[in-house]
Amino acid sequence: MAVDVLLGLQWGDEGKGKIVDVMAPRYQVVARFQGGPNAGHTLEFNGIKHVLHQIPSGIFHENIQNLIGNGVVLDPIVFKTEIGKLEKFSIDFSKNLFISKKTQLIAPTHKLLDAAYEKAKGANKIGSTLRGIGPAYQDKIGRHGLRVGDIITGSFQEKYSQLVAQHKTILDFYQMEYDLPQVEKEFMEAIEFLKGFNIVDSEYFINEAIRKNKKILAEGAQGSLLDVDFGSYPFVTSSNTMTAGACTGLGIAPKHVGKVFGIFKAYCTRVGSGPFPTEQFNEDGELIRKRGNEFGSTTGRPRRCGWIDLPALRYAIMLNGVTELLMMKADVLDSFEEIKVCTHYKLADGTLTDRIPYDMNAEAFEPVYTSLKGWNKDLTGVTKLSAFPVELNQYIAYLEKELHVPITVISVGPDRIQTIERKAKSSNKAKPAAKAKSSTVASKKSTSKKTKPVVKKSAVAKPAKKVKTTAAKKTKPVVAKKSAKKPATKKLAR
Numbered sequence: 001m002a003v004d005v006l007l008g009l010q011w012g013d014e015g016k017g018k019i020v021d022v023m024a025p026r027y028q029v030v031a032r033f034q035g036g037p038n039a040g041h042t043l044e045f046n047g048i049k050h051v052l053h054q055i056p057s058g059i060f061h062e063n064i065q066n067l068i069g070n071g072v073v074l075d076p077i078v079f080k081t082e083i084g085k086l087e088k089f090s091i092d093f094s095k096n097l098f099i100s101k102k103t104q105l106i107a108p109t110h111k112l113l114d115a116a117y118e119k120a121k122g123a124n125k126i127g128s129t130l131r132g133i134g135p136a137y138q139d140k141i142g143r144h145g146l147r148v149g150d151i152i153t154g155s156f157q158e159k160y161s162q163l164v165a166q167h168k169t170i171l172d173f174y175q176m177e178y179d180l181p182q183v184e185k186e187f188m189e190a191i192e193f194l195k196g197f198n199i200v201d202s203e204y205f206i207n208e209a210i211r212k213n214k215k216i217l218a219e220g221a222q223g224s225l226l227d228v229d230f231g232s233y234p235f236v237t238s239s240n241t242m243t244a245g246a247c248t249g250l251g252i253a254p255k256h257v258g259k260v261f262g263i264f265k266a267y268c269t270r271v272g273s274g275p276f277p278t279e280q281f282n283e284d285g286e287l288i289r290k291r292g293n294e295f296g297s298t299t300g301r302p303r304r305c306g307w308i309d310l311p312a313l314r315y316a317i318m319l320n321g322v323t324e325l326l327m328m329k330a331d332v333l334d335s336f337e338e339i340k341v342c343t344h345y346k347l348a349d350g351t352l353t354d355r356i357p358y359d360m361n362a363e364a365f366e367p368v369y370t371s372l373k374g375w376n377k378d379l380t381g382v383t384k385l386s387a388f389p390v391e392l393n394q395y396i397a398y399l400e401k402e403l404h405v406p407i408t409v410i411s412v413g414p415d416r417i418q419t420i421e422r423k424a425k426s427s428n429k430a431k432p433a434a435k436a437k438s439s440t441v442a443s444k445k446s447t448s449k450k451t452k453p454v455v456k457k458s459a460v461a462k463p464a465k466k467v468k469t470t471a472a473k474k475t476k477p478v479v480a481k482k483s484a485k486k487p488a489t490k491k492l493a494r
């Protein structure tokens with residue numbers, strides 16, 4: 001059986017935790033393949049809100065095996081706390097939770113190093129969650145990392161001491177002050193605690209599951225634009241957050257990858273530093289933050305908010321091979337008269353492109369927007385497709401047309417039940433979505449006739465060598481005149 005992959009297409013916090021929890025009953029194994037406690041995946045059901053950092057989001061389902069893969073970096077202290085918070089749910093971890101021997105460990109000094117590197121960067125800091133992620137991956141690649149399997153061999157203490165000695169040299173270089181003994185005690189207690197869990201040869205575990213035709217869902221963390229290779233480098237995390245990362249982070253061959261579910265918000269957010277072309281430093285951004293409760297699940301930091309960015313989404317869809325799109329937090333846009341969509345970027349010489357610049361920070365470009373009419377209706381109580389306002393259907397249809405992948409889930413609130421499915425055509429392959437037939441389990445009524453978007457004004461920018469416009473410094477949309485047609489991409493700068 002194929003391994004389906006679910007991942008974020010933006011800068012994280014798209015709602016992965018919620019959707020994995022919703023989809024989990026269709027699977028027998030849920031596996032995290034990268035990241036670590038920098039992730040905060042929120043689940044809500046039966047009036048309970050829960051945030052998971054390292055434990056896969058299938059953990060609340062009795063018959064699902066949850067695997068922490070080799071691609072993950074695990075902080076045992078955070079793990080112990082997470083398990084403690086799950087105690088009240090009477091989960092049988094001996095049956096439901098497995099950890100790869102090859103998962104890398106985050107030591108207390110990794111967190112100190114994270115802080116040291118960020119401090120040294122000054123104004124150019126990444127805005128890391130400071131959970132030790134970067135330094136732990138550095139040690140993995142540097143070939144002196146500590147792995148979970150080490151804790152059950154005799155060599156752990158020796159390896160640990162060697163690593164800490166190295167770290168201390170670096171910390172001294174950065175003139176960091178620290179007090180290790182207390183946190184080391186906590187770390188060693190957490191290591192002992194970790195020994196009580198299923199520590200497995202995860203590559204065999206997962207391939208055995210594939211061989212037995214078990215249904216497997218790989219749960220991504222962070223988002224595609226935070227990918228260490230393809231994200232907005234250097235303002236990224238330190239792992240491959242994309243479909244390819246599921247292969248290396250779990251030990252599955254690419255031929256086993258099945259569906260790729262790409263999650264995105266109906267708008268866009270980012271937490272931490274780095275470029276964010278469609279960020280809104282105005283009341284629109286404020287309203288999105290307020291209505292979307294856009295504060296980090298891990299650090300509590302306010303998230304930066306802005307409009308949806310189609311060039312960035314197209315890029316993420318291309319790199320991940322997304323077969324189905326899931327649009328989250330549609331309800332957050334409920335009160336907007338007008339919804340803006342960035343269709344292209346305008347370069348300094350006036351040409352339009354839908355390519356992501358090599359260095360978003362250094363290259364001058366501006367987002368070009370089109371506007372669609374908002375639905376101005378509370379969606380949070382909507383349970384079926386047939387109750388969608390016409391403007392929401394138009395927004396969905398517009399995005400499908402532009403992204404060429406069907407949107408099969410619309411989320412209208414944080415709870416499990418606030419999730420509405422649209423049936424994709426039987427084929428997994430990406431299709432121009434204007435042709436996708438929409439239906440739910442509750443309502444089979446087709447909405448495909450509503451696929452033509454009402455693009456407010458004549459909005460989509462026609463590619464022009466020099467579009468004369470005083471293009472708004474990140475806040476004001478650049479709406480070029482005439483032509484609601486899709487720009488002829490051939491003419492666009494590549």
Ligand code: GDP
Binds near residue numbers: 043291330331332415
């Ligand atoms: P993840 O990191 O991708 O799992 O996402 P987070 O949990 O960090 O952030 C998503 C936030 O949005 C959480 O607080 C969720 O409870 C919430 N959420 C998820 N889906 C929806 C939705 O459709 N509407 C609203 N209003 N909130 C949602």
Ligand code: IMO
Binds near residue numbers: 008038
């Ligand atoms: P989930 O899985 C949003 C961001 C940080 C910072 C950058 C590097 O909940 O979507 P790191 O701690 O890896 O050194 O941080 O990446 N970041 C996230 N932003 N959601 C996340 O995870 C994130 N994990 C890391 O804010 O900008």
Ligand code: MG
Binds near residue numbers: 013042297298
């Ligand atoms: Mg999150």
